[in-house]
Amino acid sequence: MSTRKRRVAADPGLGVDDAVRALILLLPRIVGRAKRARIPDELRGFSLAPRHLSLLSYLLFDGPMTVNDLATRLEVAPATVSLMVGELSRQGILERHEDDDDRRRRIVSIADAHRPAIDGWLARGATAWRNALEPLSPAERRLFVHTLRAYEEGIADGQEGPGDPL
Template identity: 75%
Template sequence: MSSTDESIRTLLLLMPRLVGRAKRAKIPDELAGMNLAPRHLSLFAYLLFDGPLGVNELAERLEVTPATVSLMVGELSRKGILERREDPADRRRAIITLADAHREAIDNWLARGARAWRVALEPLTDEQRKLFVQTLRAYEDAI
């Protein structure tokens, strides 16, 4: 078996475990019962790391349609997790942000994954980290 085949075998066995663990990640008590799932983490991460964003910007980053983001934002706004404000520069545009009441819980939820990535990535050189991220992106594109 080639080293490429052995790596593929290892990754095919590893990836379902990683996905399973991500899906089982405990939602913080403050957010329990709000029907949140790991799919919401990307939306939360963009708002936490990049600050308030418009629906179209979120859609582009999440690689979904603006209608999909609008539905998610509407649902999460009704639950008090997100806030939707009018853009003072363009009243037709909505600006989405995390509600202050839930910001810390969302930050803590994301921090678990960030700590795990830090453990995995810190021993690598900058070039190795760059190659790792490029490899994950190439896998995503190919799949």
């Protein structure tokens, strides 16, 4: 076990102000690293944005699904997802197929030609999250995810402005 992990594990408690300070210092580094994450050469010419990353993550981890299912998971309007899917389909990153059970519905999936590059691109983040979350109990993981969602909702409530710290 690394020294840093031992220090965190041995810490009897962290006050709210200390935790806030630590997170305000940590989150910009995390965001900065995420922004600097190197897009694979095979995907560089596609002008992928952060909104695409979430969509591609769902399709990679959960498999093919409908636009409505993606919209529900991404918590955006189906029209927004439809526009993203259309854009990525025209570029050949995604494919749309008829649903065998209901021919009116279209199933969206990652094109086989781009799956390895997308998988490699997302694997580093998934591995880092897995390593961070594995030592936690299911209740601790649930609390961690709940806390991040509460934070995201808090900064999305119109309280943030240009240049506000995370």
